[in-house]
Amino acid sequence: MGKKFTEKQIHILNIAEELIAEKGFEGTSVRDISAKANINVAMISYYFGSKEKMMYHLYHYRVQRTREHFAEFSEIIKDGKPEMQMREIIKYIVGQLFKYGQFHGFVSQELRRNENLKQELLVFYQFCVKKIDEVLKKGIASGVFTFAPKPEDILSIILGTTLFSIRNKNFMENYVRHSDDQSYIKEAEKKVKANMMLTVFALLGFVQD
Amino acid sequence: MGKKFTEKQIHILNIAEELIAEKGFEGTSVRDISAKANINVAMISYYFGSKEKMMYHLYHYRVQRTREHFAEFSEIIKDGKPEMQMREIIKYIVGQLFKYGQFHGFVSQELRRNENLKQELLVFYQFCVKKIDEVLKKGIASGVFTFAPKPEDILSIILGTTLFSIRNKNFMENYVRHSDDQSYIKEAEKKVKANMMLTVFALLGFVQD
Amino acid sequence: MGKKFTEKQIHILNIAEELIAEKGFEGTSVRDISAKANINVAMISYYFGSKEKMMYHLYHYRVQRTREHFAEFSEIIKDGKPEMQMREIIKYIVGQLFKYGQFHGFVSQELRRNENLKQELLVFYQFCVKKIDEVLKKGIASGVFTFAPKPEDILSIILGTTLFSIRNKNFMENYVRHSDDQSYIKEAEKKVKANMMLTVFALLGFVQD
Amino acid sequence: MGKKFTEKQIHILNIAEELIAEKGFEGTSVRDISAKANINVAMISYYFGSKEKMMYHLYHYRVQRTREHFAEFSEIIKDGKPEMQMREIIKYIVGQLFKYGQFHGFVSQELRRNENLKQELLVFYQFCVKKIDEVLKKGIASGVFTFAPKPEDILSIILGTTLFSIRNKNFMENYVRHSDDQSYIKEAEKKVKANMMLTVFALLGFVQD
């Protein structure tokens, strides 16, 4: 269970996340944040100690929640057939990334600053690898998967491709039918999910019964 | 044909790239750059007009050269067999990304600030898509490829996965046998290339003759 | 008779004095004081109106008590022989300064800020001068003192030398045999008292009967 | 020979000294200094690195020069008769303190912050003690001095009394005939010198030939 924040603190974190995603950590001043959040400049220091520490809390908060969430999720699907499990995992990861896209869009930039976050993220990624590996092995054993690629390679593909699509909107939007930002996000997510399904299952040599 | 720079200007750009890759644009001061480049603080403004404009020149310079280079490259491979062409394209793209990894590592962050770069990069990506599409169609026609995934999806996978691997060194290094940074880079590049080969060809339903 | 303070207020004043003696007025924040005194930050403003006013109360409190104390003291010694009276006055003043050394150590710094304190201190000093003068005249009259230096000069010597000794511990400690801070203070006080006895009596041309 | 400063830097140091003497180090903001010195706020950091370092330079500059000056002075008087030497030393020390009174008036307050200065000042004081001791011994040997007080006690008296007089102007001015600040300083210095002459020579048991 993570640190508890007041509603106001969460409000600030959300605004901060938005702005940092847009302009980077150094490019975002505490004045920007306080102005947009309609609070006093001093509040960031008051609540979090410093701008830097606020950043840490922001990361920690997101990563912690993501980890917990994924743990619950993998519990839920643990009794399904391997192909269903794999399908769910792909949908889940891509979905989460799109949901918190603006966060994951800049998080890797900030890794260099924050050793703690690096570690937390690593632990999370390795948990994902483990889950993928379990499903993989089960599928191989039962014969529905005929190839056995490295689980970390599968995860790299899913994470990398999805993050790339989120970060390079102006490339992706040429291939996605959409009318506005809202619908773009939805359709882009669909496209990436379809791509990942196809790719991963091709890679696994999946054989329909 | 790009802007012509003096040797000193290129020297500054190289130092700047290095520092920005390490600490971000805002995190890198003109004093840092001038100190490391052994030039006067005023030189950046003097040569490029401003720090911001220097950034633009830096991006422009890199992207321009990459585009030219890829154009040459695709000319060279244009008469090969589709599977060979695809193999070369994958090797080429992954290789280039690893070569200029520090640049590509932060370029997406700077896209939000720089409309011009965005456009240039888009043109380049679309050129890649076109090339992939040509090879794809040729392979389908000749029967060596049995599936026809979207070319932009293939590109997304290659670019996304490679960039992810470069950016998340502390994740990747758990799966790569290496003794030092030098050897890590080499082995990581090998691993990503192998992964991409397997993946793309699986996706294409490649059938060995 | 001075202002009446509650126990809590006196507690705060004591803590404040301690901290201010150590780090100066501006160097001591109300947060420092409230933290060390285990009270709420708002209490200083609440009890005293402001930090500045608290300071005033602190000075007032000390000076007032010192004045009252000295008045009592001079009443007690008023019937002795002049040489005994002078000896007692010297011992008393030096003793008091050492006792409240941390206060007197910084009070002159704060004089510039506080007209009231300046006035109160002046009145006190002049009272001392008067007492010294009385003793002086009596001694001259009775022939035990053969010189008649200015009483204010005698006071300047006693106060100045003692305060200098308190403030320049790292100079004085080279000439004082001591094992720790506690013993240093004791020995330093002894040394200053001896010095002042010798000096003042030499100045007075004291003739033993 | 001390650090060399430009004219502008010395100008800043002088203004800073004035303000700090008046309002203390923490009570004086770099904006106060820059406003009064008619320079940009950034110049203090630019020239000295920080406000703190400026303070150090200020102290260092003054103490260094005082030490050098006193060394020269003591060379000059080294061949005189003891009573003349002692007289000159007293006049010199009191004179210097009055000359740089505003500096010496707050320096002891800042000792707690600045270990270096503490050390430099100590060395200077000990040099003074040594010189006084030499004169003392010579006088005793030649019989013009009949008592042998501790040299450090003599120095304490001279420094302490003089500093007290400078710091407690509103006390001293009651005993000094003066029309304005200028004349007050002059007369106060005279009074202190006379007092110290009398006192020290009384203490030494000086016997006119």
Added chain:
DNA sequence: GATGAATGAGGGTTCATTCAT
């Protein structure tokens, strides 16, 4: 009577840039 959340002012410092030389 007493508190903790919140405020606005001002703190020192660093920034990219300019200007006289």
Added chain:
DNA sequence: GATGAATGAACCCTCATTCAT
């Protein structure tokens, strides 16, 4: 053409104080 001194704006943070409870 190139420099280093100097600038004003903006940075994050801490301050004493206030206000609703």
